[in-house]
Amino acid sequence: MTEIEELSRGRPVAIVGAGLVGSGWAIVYARAGLRVKMFDRDPEITRKAFALIAGQLARLHAHGLVAEDPAAILARITPAATLADAVEGAFYVQESVLERVDVKRQLMIDLDALAGPDLVVGSSTSGIPGSAFALGLGLSARVLIVHPVNPPYLVPVVELVPSPETVPATVAFADALMRAVGQAVVHVRKEVEGFVLNRLQAVLLREAWALVQDGVASCEDIDKTVRDGLGWRWSFMGPFETIDLNAPGGVADYAVRLGPLYQRIADSRRHPQPWDEGLIREVEAQRRERLGRDELEARRAWRDERLMAFAARRNAASDD
Known part of the structure; x- marks a missing residue:
């Protein structure tokens, strides 16, 4: 069993927020062989995301950066009609919504109501510490910052930043997942606005x-x-x-x-x-x-x- 299979146990990744960052993450995970469910509250953003992903996969294939048929990779990405649909069965959520504390906080509250006992949530925020939106919830121990460079399927560095309530096992899990999908991990040891x-x-x-x-x-x-x-x-x-x-x-x-x-x-x-x-x-x-x-x-x-x-x-x- 590969590391990806051990981490996922056949379950999908959920992408919440289908803009440029969310679309980029979808490519990272699908390219690594994971199933991806992608949700955005605006269906038009999701539609545009699939067009962008298809085009980028074709270009990646032309440059030899994916050996697999782009259509097969794209087929692993499916749209989700609701947040509940996206999260159902998922082992990991990549949050990529608007860079606003109130929006992220409400999403954490919504995810807290839907999450299973082992669901991990990584936020793509560019600089907002997790303590600003992810504390005081049942889910809080399993939330951390997983900040990429855009586009993450081309620029591999990713910053992992725990909040004061994130447990070490969550950081270790995110580290293993990011390495398994080909990212270069940077550990930010304390919260600071903007990270490194x-x-x-x-x-x-x-x-x-x-x-x-x-x-x-x-x-x-x-x-x-x-x-x-x-x-x-x-x-x-x-x-x-x-x-x-x-x-x-x-x-x-x-x-x-x-x-x-x-x-x-x-x-x-x-x-x-x-x-x-x-x-x-x-x-x-x-x-x-x-x-x-x-x-x-x-x-x-x-x-x-x-x-x-x-x-x-x-x-x-x-x-x-």
């Missing part, structure tokens, strides 16, 4: 917006700095390994040599103000000069194609 990934991204984004506001560089030159500079190394190593290799004596040597510079940079920014309307208009104008609003969807498809090509090359390299 978005806190790191927030620092870079805040400085990027500030550099535009100060007239230091254009949006394109900032993108170029990451795309053609930092991103080359970051595509296969993280910031600590990067600096460990960038000084003769390793990371401690780097800290001595360049730590004062980074401290001065940090001291020069206090970021007390939100991105104001004028700055947002300026960045929007610069981006629309390079990419029209009507071209966004096509550019997203281009992004996914590039990610698929990158994933295929990375997988081939890891097999060597």
Whole structure:
């Protein structure tokens, strides 16, 4: 019996929320051989989700990222008419509803009324701690954050964040499930808004917006700095390994040599103000000069194609 079979015992995964994130998760689980029941309160969102999933599976197959017939994978995903239908018989729920505390809290209350004694719930929230919406319920010990990067079937990292009421067995189960479906697990050991990934991204984004506001560089030159500079190394190593290799004596040597510079940079920014309307208009104008609003969807498809090509090359390299 495979690990997937041991974890699921033949039962399905329920996806609640069929937007971009929920659709992405459906691909992850179905690709791994699991049956998936997908529910959204808006049937039109579910209909669009199936069209998106079918197209992405065909592209994944073309890049060699799924060997199985895409139609067979798609057949493992079925729509559910109600939340109760989606949860019935499921061993795991991937919550991917709106990024609002009130919406997530009501869903947890609804799931609490439907859940069997061993149902585990993972929330796809990008930054809301579980303690904000998942405490004080019979289900609470079996709820945790399972935060992906979008699209999760191409970018595998996933953050596991327990709430104060999540029991260790739930974390262990989620870890095993994520590894079994091909995700790279990050354990966030204490609740913090934004978790790890978005806190790191927030620092870079805040400085990027500030550099535009100060007239230091254009949006394109900032993108170029990451795309053609930092991103080359970051595509296969993280910031600590990067600096460990960038000084003769390793990371401690780097800290001595360049730590004062980074401290001065940090001291020069206090970021007390939100991105104001004028700055947002300026960045929007610069981006629309390079990419029209009507071209966004096509550019997203281009992004996914590039990610698929990158994933295929990375997988081939890891097999060597």
